[in-house]
């Protein structure tokens with residue numbers, strides 16, 4: 001029998017459509033036709049790993065058990081996880097200079113701050129939030145406040161990396177050198193240098209797997225939510241529903257930060273526009 005490699009298999013339009021439908025229904029992610037090559041390439045690895053001969057057989061297998069482990073692997077394979085420390089830094093600037101001073105004033109009675117990084121990928125976003133809290137709160141007289149960051153993602157693969165909190169030197173280049181020294185411990189991993197986020201910055205973060213389309217096992221209220229470069233994969237009705245749910249779990253005065261290309265134009269919502277990609281609950 002000739003050897004058949006996954007790369008040589010055809011992903012038919014019908015199979016791609018079946019896959020796209022279930023991914024939309026489950027994760028809200030819209031997979032346009034232009035993603036066909038990408039999906040084919042990424043799934044080739046799963047076919048090889050499982051020794052499944054064709055895309056049709058693979059998709060049949062996944063769809064037979066949409067709550068199974070392979071569905072999680074499938075979502076891992078197709079999700080885009082690009083992120084970095086201090087990505088879209090104007091948000092962290094706004095957080096430090098404008099929003100945290102307001103939150104500290106507002107929450108004097110509870111001395112608590114609650115944040116959510118929704119779609120946290122490999123952790124750079126929630127760790128950056130933690131760094132900003134650590135750098136800013138002492139100056140606001142709130143050093144010993146009870147601070148918690150919930151960090152969630154649908155992908156178990158990126159969550160494992162996030163939970164480990166250890167990054168290659170290249171990954172922390174976007175962190176200012178003085179902050180780098182205060183926030184990371186140099187280590188070696190497999191003989192290579194790397195940097196571990198300091199325990200005090202990790203302690204305030206709770207990582208959990210959460211599909212944003214499902215029920216949320218919490219009610220907030222959050223003082224701010226980062227949902228950046230996630231909604232870009234969702235269509236307008238899905239965005240609208242999600243933005244409404246964020247509104248409901250934010251505290252009055254709470255902020256929703258969205259990604260640079262995720263304006264809420266055309267999405268019905270109750271937020272007050274503060275500036276591009278920054279929205280406040282009244």
Ligand SMILES: C[S@@+](CC[C@H](N)C(=O)[O-])C[C@H]1O[C@@H](n2cnc3c(N)ncnc32)[C@H](O)[C@@H]1O
Nearest residue numbers: 027079081082083119121154155211212228229
């Ligand atoms: C491009 S990353 C953005 C990471 C980070 N927020 C940032 O802006 O740097 C998008 C993340 O959204 C996650 N994601 C996509 N659909 C999701 C869903 N339905 N529920 C939860 N997370 C989802 C992906 O797994 C991925 O890690």
